[in-house]
Amino acid sequence: MIQAVGYATNHSFTDLKPLKFERDEAKPNEVTIDVMYCGVCHSDIHQAKNEWGNTVYPCMPGHEVVGRVSAVGSAVTRHKVGDMVGVGCMIDSCRQCAPCKEGDENYCEGPNSWLATYNGPMVPAKKAADEKNHYGRDNTYGGYSNVLVVAEDFALKIPAGLKPEAAAPLLCAGVTTYSPMKHWGVKAGSQVGIVGFGGLGDIAAKMAIAMGATVTIFTTSEEKLDEARRIGATGVPEENLKKEVDPTNPLTLSFDFILSTVPEKHDLNPFLPLLKRNATMVICGDLGPLMPVNNMQLASHRNGVAGSLIGNLADTQEVLNFCAEHGIAHEIEMLDIKDINDAYKAVEKGEVRYRYVIDMATLKAEDAD
Amino acid sequence: MIQAVGYATNHSFTDLKPLKFERDEAKPNEVTIDVMYCGVCHSDIHQAKNEWGNTVYPCMPGHEVVGRVSAVGSAVTRHKVGDMVGVGCMIDSCRQCAPCKEGDENYCEGPNSWLATYNGPMVPAKKAADEKNHYGRDNTYGGYSNVLVVAEDFALKIPAGLKPEAAAPLLCAGVTTYSPMKHWGVKAGSQVGIVGFGGLGDIAAKMAIAMGATVTIFTTSEEKLDEARRIGATGVPEENLKKEVDPTNPLTLSFDFILSTVPEKHDLNPFLPLLKRNATMVICGDLGPLMPVNNMQLASHRNGVAGSLIGNLADTQEVLNFCAEHGIAHEIEMLDIKDINDAYKAVEKGEVRYRYVIDMATLKAEDAD
Numbered sequence: 001m002i003q004a005v006g007y008a009t010n011h012s013f014t015d016l017k018p019l020k021f022e023r024d025e026a027k028p029n030e031v032t033i034d035v036m037y038c039g040v041c042h043s044d045i046h047q048a049k050n051e052w053g054n055t056v057y058p059c060m061p062g063h064e065v066v067g068r069v070s071a072v073g074s075a076v077t078r079h080k081v082g083d084m085v086g087v088g089c090m091i092d093s094c095r096q097c098a099p100c101k102e103g104d105e106n107y108c109e110g111p112n113s114w115l116a117t118y119n120g121p122m123v124p125a126k127k128a129a130d131e132k133n134h135y136g137r138d139n140t141y142g143g144y145s146n147v148l149v150v151a152e153d154f155a156l157k158i159p160a161g162l163k164p165e166a167a168a169p170l171l172c173a174g175v176t177t178y179s180p181m182k183h184w185g186v187k188a189g190s191q192v193g194i195v196g197f198g199g200l201g202d203i204a205a206k207m208a209i210a211m212g213a214t215v216t217i218f219t220t221s222e223e224k225l226d227e228a229r230r231i232g233a234t235g236v237p238e239e240n241l242k243k244e245v246d247p248t249n250p251l252t253l254s255f256d257f258i259l260s261t262v263p264e265k266h267d268l269n270p271f272l273p274l275l276k277r278n279a280t281m282v283i284c285g286d287l288g289p290l291m292p293v294n295n296m297q298l299a300s301h302r303n304g305v306a307g308s309l310i311g312n313l314a315d316t317q318e319v320l321n322f323c324a325e326h327g328i329a330h331e332i333e334m335l336d337i338k339d340i341n342d343a344y345k346a347v348e349k350g351e352v353r354y355r356y357v358i359d360m361a362t363l364k365a366e367d368a369d
Numbered sequence: 370m371i372q373a374v375g376y377a378t379n380h381s382f383t384d385l386k387p388l389k390f391e392r393d394e395a396k397p398n399e400v401t402i403d404v405m406y407c408g409v410c411h412s413d414i415h416q417a418k419n420e421w422g423n424t425v426y427p428c429m430p431g432h433e434v435v436g437r438v439s440a441v442g443s444a445v446t447r448h449k450v451g452d453m454v455g456v457g458c459m460i461d462s463c464r465q466c467a468p469c470k471e472g473d474e475n476y477c478e479g480p481n482s483w484l485a486t487y488n489g490p491m492v493p494a495k496k497a498a499d500e501k502n503h504y505g506r507d508n509t510y511g512g513y514s515n516v517l518v519v520a521e522d523f524a525l526k527i528p529a530g531l532k533p534e535a536a537a538p539l540l541c542a543g544v545t546t547y548s549p550m551k552h553w554g555v556k557a558g559s560q561v562g563i564v565g566f567g568g569l570g571d572i573a574a575k576m577a578i579a580m581g582a583t584v585t586i587f588t589t590s591e592e593k594l595d596e597a598r599r600i601g602a603t604g605v606p607e608e609n610l611k612k613e614v615d616p617t618n619p620l621t622l623s624f625d626f627i628l629s630t631v632p633e634k635h636d637l638n639p640f641l642p643l644l645k646r647n648a649t650m651v652i653c654g655d656l657g658p659l660m661p662v663n664n665m666q667l668a669s670h671r672n673g674v675a676g677s678l679i680g681n682l683a684d685t686q687e688v689l690n691f692c693a694e695h696g697i698a699h700e701i702e703m704l705d706i707k708d709i710n711d712a713y714k715a716v717e718k719g720e721v722r723y724r725y726v727i728d729m730a731t732l733k734a735e736d737a738d
Contacts, residue, residue: 099646107646107670109622183671253478277468277476280673287668289661296656298676301476302552304649305674307667 001027002032004296005365006145007337008060009037012050015341018368019058021141026076031152038143039064039168040335040356041157042199042263045344047119048161052287056119062143063089063117064168066158067360076152086320087143088171089310090114091150106310118142144337146363155316161324169199169330169355170319172310174245177204177259178319179311181211184257188212193251193274194233198286200261202354203330205233207319210326212310215228216251218271221350241270245297253277253301261285268305269294277301284308330355336362370394371401374734375514376706377429381419384710387737388427392518396547397444400521402454407512408433408537409704409725411568411632414713416488421656425488431512432458432486433537435527436729445521453533454524455689457540458679459483460509461520475548475679486519487511513706515732525686530693538568538699538724539688541679546573546628547688548680549651550580553626557581560621562620562627562643566593569630569654571723574602576688580694585620587640590719610639613618614666622646622670630654637674638663646670653677699724705731 001022005220007017016049026032028321044061046052069079071117077086093100094110108114120140128339142148158167177200186192187302190213194201197219208215215233218244219225246252251274258281267288272294275281275298283290283305293305323329335343343356370391395401413430415421434456438448448454459662462469463479477483478628489509502702527536546569555561559582566588574597577584584602587610588594597604605620615621620643627640627650634655641663644650652659652674662674692698704712704725712725 017420030533104646109646109670112615112670247480277473277478280675283664284668287665289663292658292661294658295652295676298674299653299656299678300482301478302677303675304651305662305667307664307669308671308674309668 002147002149004145004147005106005363005368006060006141007340007363008058008141008144010057012055012087014047016048016144018287019060020365020368023141023147026071026073026149028073030073030149031069031081031085031155032071032109033065033067033087033148033150033155034070035065035067035143035146035148035360037165037168038062038358039172040332040340040343040347041172042347043172045205045347048344054119056139058139059119060141060144061118062145063087064171065117065143065305066164066168066171067148067154070147072152077263078152079155079157084164085155086158086167086171087117087148087150087155088175088316089117091117091140102315104312106312110270117138120339123363124325136295139274144340144358146360146365153313154164156313156320156334159321159324161327162320163329165330165334165357165359166329167320168357169203169332170323171316173199173330174203174319174323175311175316176200176284176308177261178207178322179315180259180284180308181208181257182315183308184280186211186213186257189297190214190256191253191276192216193218193271195258196262196285197221197228197235198261198350199330199355200262202231203328204259204261205230209233210322210328215308216255238270243267243270245273256280258280259284265289265291266289269297272297272303275301275303278303279303282306282308332357334359338362371516371518373514374732374737375429375510375697376709376732377427377510377513379418379426381417381424384416385513388429389734389737392516393519395442397442398520399442399518400438400445400454400524402434402436402456402517402519403439403525404434404436404512404515404517404729406435406537406729407431407727408541409709409712409727410541411716411718412541416715417537417713418638423488425508427508428488429510429513430487431514432456433540433542433652434486434512434517435537435540436517437534439516441521443602448520448524450528453527455527455536455540456486456517456519456524456593457685458486460486460523465516472683473681475681485509501576513709513727515729515734522682522702525682525689528673528693529691530696531689532698534703534726534728535698535701536689537726538572538701539692540685541691542568542699542724543572543576544680544685545569545653545677545687546630547576548684549628549653549677550577550626551684552653552677553649555580555582557628559583559625560623560645561585562587562624562640563653564627564629564640565631566590566597566604567630567632567719568699568721568724571600572697573628573630575600575697576661576691578602579691579697585624607639612636612638614642624648626651634658634660636660638666641672644670644672647672649673649675651675651677701726703728707731
């Protein structure tokens with residue numbers, strides 16, 4: 001067993017604090033990673049606070065993990081000791097279902113779906129015949145820790161052109177926005193709308209611009225309008241939009257694709273009239289019930305509203321390579337892990353521009369009980 | 370001017386009764402049609418009762434119109450006197466916008482959109498700069514009348530293989546379901562779900578089966594389960610579906626496409642877990658605000674919810690030809706126009722199987738004031 005240390009919380013209402021624990025040694029197909037950096041995702045907070053109702057405690061978040069391979073199993077061929085690698089939201093999947101076989105591990109249809117980097121494996125109540133949560137032997141512990149052990153194909157290569165700490169948020173925020181833009185055909189000349197300008201919206205806009213799209217960012221924050229301009233996008237205050245069709249708005253019927261990155265329930269109806277005929281608005285930020293959508297508006301120009309969940313392994317490698325090639329990265333703010341609880345408060349208030357990344361060198365085993 | 374007679378209502382709360390009126394003579398590009406049959410669509414009732422808040426009175430419904438050409442303008446080339454033709458929901462469009470030029474007249478982006486067969490032209494308040502309804506010179510009168518005058522390209526050819534009275538409902542109910550099935554790629558081997566088994570669901574299921582799809586019909590009416598079997602589909606009671614993912618339901622993750630034909634607000638969430646990865650549920654029956662959709666479910670398998678509005682002229686001709694070729698038609702019940710007000714009540718109660726068609730020979734000019 002590997003002696004490990006990380007930051008975890010024991011309840012929905014307590015702070016994260018150091019926890020000593022053990023990880024299994026790498027199996028033949030697995031690699032051991034010395035974690036160097038881990039991004040802080042809004043999902044970490046939802047999960048730590050049990051806001052999705054399925055949290056297993058202790059809960060040790062972290063699914064934007066970058067580090068160096070320190071050991072490899074006997075059958076590993078993709079990585080070698082010393083390689084810089086990244087791990088996102090998944091550390092395994094069923095490998096048997098059609099999506100897994102076709103490389104859509106993030107849409108795994110196995111009985112437990114994909115194995116989450118933290119808070120897994122389990123069968124959630126809504127998927128269980130007896131409607132109770134079923135937990136496996138392990139409650140997976142995520143990347144807020146000094147060491148991680150994963151199947152080699154779930155570890156992505158960090159390209160030389162990316163600063164490792166800036167690569168971390170690409171493993172969740174990056175691929176969560178890259179994957180739908182790719183799936184719905186964003187390309188040079190596309191008119192793309194991005195709703196929300198936080199950790200997801202920032203990287204989505206930069207990537208869309210690098211793809212050759214013209215990007216409009218909708219934000220409720222006046223002060224972010226200048227920042228939109230600075231990255232080459234047009235910022236539009238959300239309050240300029242009407243609830244229904246506004247023939248005086250030049251943005252009406254102008255977008256090939258709109259991506260909402262807002263991590264909470266919000267009204268989609270002001271954005272629907274902005275879609276071109278046959279275009280789709282994708283909601284990747286809010287995974288709860290959507291506010292009622294006006295189907296007369298959808299029908300009038302054959303529009304749709306769709307969901308998208310992170311991205312598959314191939315897309316994750318692609319987004320790392322794409323950002324390295326185009327010199328794109330999040331604005332990041334490095335964090336001492338001892339400040340993680342304050343950082344959560346700042347994320348919840350929307351105060352961080354645009355992504356916290358924990359410097360795992362600040363994690364000391366001697367701080368744990 | 371042409372002296373005409375039809376059935377119209379003067380208020381949202383009054384019955385339809387005979388009305389004498391005048392139609393303009395056919396312009397060079399127009400044809401005059403002696404109306405023989407007109408289908409009764411649920412939309413007729415919504416419009417007559419001002420349930421969409423935009424009705425201009427007198428309101429003379431009818432947009433499933435079949436009849437013989439009795440006169441043609443000097444420039445007409447498509448039709449000749451004596452031809453059997455049909456007119457659906459549209460009698461013109463702007464002809465200038467991209468959708469019109471690309472043959473998607475039903476998604477016309479002109480300032481007034483397409484010209485409705487009845488209750489047009491107008492600029493509805495939500496599209497008008499001053500937020501008031503704007504009416505043109507005419508309030509178009511629909512097919513509950515003895516004569517109709519339309520641009521020749523908005524009159525479709527009724528194939529010899531179709532009974533004219535059975536062709537009538539194809540002009541709205543038929544194309545409204547055919548168009549989304551075509552757009553979203555229903556083909557031989559597709560697994561198709563149809564929600565609701567009225568005038569739209571009946572023809573949608575028959576057409577999908579003729580395309581080679583396997584069809585499941587979801588209905589709240591126990592007695593319709595046998596009828597589903599009779600046309601070659603599987604009937605499933607809606608109450609068998611759970612609100613959330615049901616791993617014990619063999620229909621989970623099994624549909625390439627689901628079409629809701631229900632003409633009123635209903636919960637979409639029980640159907641979303643039945644969609645395959647990347648599949649879409651299209652709502653063509655209810656044009657109001659949809660009930661809240663669970664985006665966690667949409668995101669889990671990259672599903673979407675979309676709208677679709679009738680179909681273009683090419684699709685309308687195609688659906689007439691397709692149904693003639695495959696021997697498909699609605700179950701229709703012929704109606705004396707004097708019984709139209711009772712028929713509306715039956716439609717509202719869901720008592721008609723599956724479409725009323727008015728026999729316009731029952732309309733007598735001498736009944737009008």
